[in-house]
Amino acid sequence: DGLKCEPGETYIMNVMVSGHPYWVPVYQGFKQAAEAFGCKTVFSGTPDYDITKQIASFEQDMVKQPAGILLHPMQADPFIEPINRAIDSGTEIVTFAADSPKSNRTSYITSDNLAEAKFAAEEIVKQVGDSAEYAVLENPGQSNHDLRVTALISYMEEHYPNMKLVGRQATNQDSNAAYRATGSILQANPNLAALWIPEAGSAEGAVAAVLEAEAKVLIMHADVTPTTLEHIKAGNIHMALNPNQGMQGFMGFMATFLAAHSDVFDPFNDYKVSGYNPVQIPYVDNGFAVITKDNADSFDLNVYMEGRDPS
Amino acid sequence: MRETGLIAIILVLFIVMSFASPYFLTWVNMRAMVMAFAVEGIVVVGMTILLISGGIDLSVGSVTALAMVIAGWLFLNGVDPWVASAISIAACTGIGAFMGFFVTRVGLHHFIVSLAIMVIARGACLLGTGGRPLGLFTLPPEFKFIGQGSIGPIPVVIIIFLAVVIGFDFMLRRTTLFRKVFYTGSNEKAAAYSGIRTKRVIFFTTTLCSALCGVAGIIYMARFGSAQPTFGIGMELNVIAAAVIGGASLKGGSGTIFGAILGAVLLSVVSSSLALLDVSVYWQDIIRGSILLTAVSIDHYLVKKRA
């Protein structure tokens, strides 16, 4: 009765590179929400960075006829057809952290990368002034990382024209590559004041290089790992912007669950004739947290995961 | 037949899985499983032929991605998608010829040449897309048909895949042209002494492999309706592994298309099974690697025993 799962009603969270730590708190949020409604959950996807494999795993999820799938589509367009097929066969689909906007998915839950970039830009200017040199590391080809970088650069160009971008290196989440690249940037730019890094893996390498060169560079990055967390506590990294993964999972579940239980809701629109799911939520911002020396202790994932089942 | 052992291993996996999961032996699952390796299978064909001739190609993933990017970029700039595809496949063939030149004329090793091309082609993908996927949603339906359509219950992709596999398997076994590939790979000197222009043969197999990457890239593009610059990273290991599991030698001279495809099937069945059984992602790699090692060992044992 009401908003409760039938026995055996299952919700699946499907991702690529399933071993990546990013998914861990997302799935916890997903699971906690599911437990509250008496639903079963499964964490699925492909361990590889491979679109064909993710599609295969998504189609295999479909075979099991779950009530809904919270999906992180590795690429937008390839998933249009599989998503629509899943919805036609009675499985509701919500996307998170990456979207497939042309598909019929009912919702998209994500962090606002533009907001993150804007916040980071303002913070950098606040710390080093509005006419200084800065550099970025990047990971071309991964959309959210790209957005964090390009948005920050264009924001700077627009609002702080005296901020000079002096280095731009692709390090692809590899701490060793980041170590190398940062070392070179530091050599070429002795006046470098700030470094913006769109993910934490590269930040680990970058901070090692900065410490080794004994340079005074303000480091800011997105996401967080235990190591960068310690560097934040030690003051080596100024600040990290961490998407609220728990909320992402929690809201992801809610959106999927509500889509699957849309019979409780009769909105004032044309859903009955158009055939759309009445619970359409185009966009949910899960927000981000600002991690500094002061609040760093709350972001220890290993502490958080103690006593919790990762799968 | 060399492949009997592999077939047996795959059958055993099938039987085990059909008991372990009610979903395994469904049409939809079978279709998903074949779709997962069909296009890559075309690259496996090219790689197997190249391995037989004594070469190797690490650039297959990048070149496949580049094929998508070139065709996608041309299409977005107003070129007819079929023409764009033809140009793209021609470009990939050109890349293969370029590698062939460095191997046969300059005298470098396939490994290092294809490694450099792998880096260059990936760079070209980034440059051509600015690092962002190209959305090709507007591709005309008759073009998308080759990637997404079905003829009866059979997806077009699978039909193309089977045509390529059967065609090349036949040619490799029966035509004089492809026998020269075996001779060259088995003992290049002996082949040359018999008047075979071994450099041409190696040039040909190198070029063919890249051309097939081009074909695969176009099918991927039609299937996904997009071109991703980071597509196919790490594909080379998968593809080489399939060929080697299927009996191709890294030293050249031996291998079959049929065996290589069985290798691809084995890898795909294992991956699919783990996903279907909801094995924890933290265990999947360990199990996958162990099954691979076990399967290859059993196959090796069976082959040795028979010999």
Next chain:
Amino acid sequence: MRETGLIAIILVLFIVMSFASPYFLTWVNMRAMVMAFAVEGIVVVGMTILLISGGIDLSVGSVTALAMVIAGWLFLNGVDPWVASAISIAACTGIGAFMGFFVTRVGLHHFIVSLAIMVIARGACLLGTGGRPLGLFTLPPEFKFIGQGSIGPIPVVIIIFLAVVIGFDFMLRRTTLFRKVFYTGSNEKAAAYSGIRTKRVIFFTTTLCSALCGVAGIIYMARFGSAQPTFGIGMELNVIAAAVIGGASLKGGSGTIFGAILGAVLLSVVSSSLALLDVSVYWQDIIRGSILLTAVSIDHYLVKKRA
């Protein structure tokens, strides 16, 4: 000397770069450049020796990561970091022995065995960390010293690196033990007919390579103060490329440590230079690949001409 060509190419790069960037020829930049490949250089040593014996190892990246994870996990669970490191290196040695077993006893090819181990070790990293990087900030300073400290102006990492390189280079050139590695790789059958226990030799080189991955992993851990389960993905290609550029043959029987390290230097100088000149990331891969291809071609030409 086989390496003269490479040295010349590197020198030319140095001269060009010192004109192109005022920062290039500074002590700090040189130091950073050496630091950038020093630890990986230890793996290059192991790989070169393995290649000489006729083997190959795709698992080096995963095993290096696993070394970090094992030592890090033990440390977080209260084990003394030095003891944890010793256990971790021993475990990596065990992995190498395991691979050696499959290669020499079961008779599988290095390629496929190390591919399976690459997957398994990566899985073990995930399992051991739950997919999350281990923060090892609390490692005692005297331990971190091996990764972050300096003796005089010279970083400890570089000292360790030089010790490993010089030690193995000397042994490879001079000792009877390593001479057997060359015999085995040059012609395994002839080596067996000369009374060399070729399987033991291959077992040894396979094990040694993994053990050196273990050492590298520990140094990385001390240096970065963390253990990332995703560390070292794709490292194998870099490492093999360095060895091959330096003159090691994928067929076995030839190669030098000195050359392989020059190969690593070349790759590193190119990367550093591109970063130092702030070349657009969209162009870097293309330029990097092209320089690699050009350098290898020139080196090949010089070697051939001299012969």
Next chain:
Amino acid sequence: MTDDVILKISNLSKSFGPVRALKGVDFELRQGEIHALAGENGAGKSTLMNVIDGILQPDSGEILFDGVPVRIASPAMAQKLGVGFVHQETALCPDVSVAENIFMATTNASRSLLMNYRTLEQKAAEVLGELVDINPATLVRDLSISHQQLVEIAKALTLDCRVLILDEPTAALTEKEAQILFRIMRRLADKGISIIYISHRMVEIFDNCDRVSVFRDGQYITTRNVSEITPDDVVNAMVGRVIDELYPRKQTEAERSDEIILNVRNLNERSRFRDVSFQLRKGEILGLAGLIGAGRSEIVKGICQLEGEVSGEVALNGKTLSLSSYQDSIAEGIVYLSEDRKGDGIFLDMPIAGNVSALKPEQVANGFGLILRQKEESQAEALGARLNLKYGSLTDPVSSLSGGNQQKVAIAKMLSVNPKLIFLDEPTRGVDVGAKAEIHRILRNLAASGVGILVISSELPELIGVCDRVLVVREGRISGEVTGDRMTEENIMHLASVGGAQAAIQ
């Protein structure tokens, strides 16, 4: 034979770096003749042939084919000119069937799109039929080295050629196969095909060839009709002196000893040989004769644990051995010189000095296991000098040596460890007369000093000339033994092919 010159080479030179392999040589081949080439190891014979086949390009000089100057750029082009070549080292594709190997050139030249395996195998069986009984469908990698050589010959015979080059084709063949080959050669010559025949066996040259050209140190010396000269003249022209004795003095009755060095009893191997028992006495050189594939090599490899699962008793100097690997065998002082020099005898890409020291690198190392380069090189130098090895530098790879000189490196390797018992499988294959005599002398001295020597050879005159006693192997069994006056080609052939059931012929 006519007097029409089909191939004429004048003033041709070829160098490999500092090594001048051919110095302005001349050569003339007439239609329908069998023309022998003689010369010491490293004289340049194979190099000249490689030039004719387009494998090597000369530095200078002229090649006239039918009086027309040609540049032979590749083997493919040589083929078009009608040159067929049986190489000194077999060059076959191991992963491919015998039939396909034989018809590789035909397949290459054929216009047809598809392979026709059935006719291919039929035709291969026809060509092989005359030579040897091999299933054309077997992979070449499964053949013994002598069978490979026969396949190589069959391959050349199928070529529709005008000039057929045979570079030491009989080095691994026994008398029987060699005689068949000579019959075929004569038939071809009668059809007008010109044959260049390279061999170090004077008897073969004088029995089967029309003319002989002699080379020395890369220089052309002379061409003569064989009817006009004697073997001694040829040897004299090759070596620059007359070799006084081809074979060393044999053991005298008085020197005969009852002391047994090697005692083999009831040696069996699952499929390869049965009930092998024999003794090797101190001071004697024991020979092992038999047809191709009789199992001589396998018996010897079985004794020293290189191959097969062997049961039976082996005693060395009275001590029963329990060998479980070849390493054990070496540790006991038993070494084996392989018949397949390229496959498992030498390390082609490694330096000469490193090859010679390979059996026991510890010998040229100091107490810490460090190899002393000087010690290593002086070892190679000393053994090389004993065997008259021709080389540029000891650091050159063995691949830069001529075939016969590679064989000397393999022998030097065996001698380097001062073994107690040596099995030599075709020890002088490809070695020139002078060096051969030297090797025989060395073997005799070793035997006299108490080292056990067992020689396998397909060259009956060599066995008869060198050995004190010869055992004959037929189909995996010892079919008899000959000594003294009984040691004749007829007796040995008889035991090897038909007889054998009767006890040893004393």
